[in-house]
Amino acid sequence: MHFDARLAALSSVRALVYLRGRTDLLQGIAMTEPTGPLAGIRILDLTTVLFGPFGAQTLGDWGAELIKVEGLTGDQWRYTGQFRNRGMSGQFMAANRNKRSVAVDLKTAGGAEVLRRLIAQADALVTNIRPAALERLGFGYEACKALNPRIIYAAATGFGQDGPWAKRPAFDEIVQASSGLASSIGSDDEPAFVPSLVGDKLCGLALAGAVAAALVYRERTGKGQLVEVPMLETVAAFNSIEMLGGHAFVPPIGPAGYKRVKERKPVKTRDGWLTMLPYSGENWCTFFETVGHPECIEEFSVRDPIKRAANIDAIYARMKEIALERTTAEWEELLLRIDVPHASFAKMTEIGEQPHLKAVGLFQKLEHPTEGTIQQARPPARFSESPAAIRRLPPTLGQHTREVLMEVGYSEAEIDALVDAKAIGESIPA
Secondary structure (H helix, E strand, O other): OOOOOOOOOOOHHHHHHHHHOOHHHHOOOOOOOOOOOOOOOEEEEEOOOOHHHHHHHHHHHOOOEEEEEEOOOOOHHHHOOOEOOOOOEHHHHHOOOOEEEEEEOOOOHHHHHHHHHHHHOOOEEEEOOOHHHHHHHOOOHHHHHHHOOOOEEEEEEOOOOOOOOOOOOOOHHHHHHHHOHHHHHOOOOOOOOOOOOHHHHHHHHHHHHHHHHHHHHHHHHOOOEEEEEEHHHHHHHHHHHHHOHHHHOOOOOOOOOOHHHHHOOOEEOOOOEEEEOOOOHHHHHHHHHHOOOOHHHHHOOOOOHHHHHHOHHHHHHHHHHHHOOOOHHHHHHHHHHOOOOEEEOOOHHHHHHOHHHHHHOOEEEEEEOOOEEEEEEOOOOOOOOOOOOOOOOOOOOOOOHHHHHHHOOOOHHHHHHHHHOOOEEOOOOO
């Protein structure tokens, strides 16, 4: 791994001192004690790739102290996508801020003892290691509960632990296919994937919420518990809200799906693209009157929501024709004036310049000690009394191994012995 020459020999503590002295590098990093609603909560993050790490990061954004426990080769997501330095891909950094990294080989006696000590002092453990594998290593729920009866043990799984698919590997496309999401995006005859890891990300948010809820329960009762967030069930439930359609009733009273959503498409203007969404009978009437096509009001029965829904294909076809009569800017001015929901399309290459996102400062440029300038979205949730924040930049593999082990009682000599035995790893020497 190639490190900036100024920081290669610095410990994480020295790097922090260096950054504190360089206000030009902070750019939105809060070098203060955590203030989020979960401040004071310590969580062990034994997850890899996206589902688990994103959920854990959300908890870290909300103030929890995250210790990412990685194998000696690290989370495989470190090597996925583009990077300046091997092991620090942009995709990894986007899901692993506000964490300290400890590199441990749990198959060694010394490495297993490290995790046992960490568990004894943790509030929660989040993992997406397969349950059977953790049991073999001695870190199933019951074993961890014996070490710490108050621990919240959160398992991020693909298909749960008690169904016929329990032992199958789960990936985003597998879950999109088996949850009905791909059929909803395309059709039963020709399913299609959402071109985004939407299953991993929405399940990550569900995981964060579940852990936070279990922490509230423990605060009230003193009891820890096992929490499980399975991807298939989570995505299927998420998709079913509107997509069950007529099958929400038994027996079904109509087809599955939500036709209005499936028919929504970008419309081409004279010089670009736009989405416009009149939403009520009054809104549709105002729209057609203002754009000079009042005949559409009666033609498509837009005042009546049931008849309007039945005519939605023809309505959108006419809207597509009307959209070509004006430029995007002209449409935006008109639609804003008559209060019709609309938006022009943001390019991912220019997302930081989207007017609203730029105004609220969603994307921040941060100076990373080894990776240079990076760009990330700040925590989107706002807490008036306990603000979320980016407090720690994404860690290099094993960056905080020594620091964390000393906090749980290891001496320098004991840590050196574990390094020599290849039970733990470090990336930045003290």
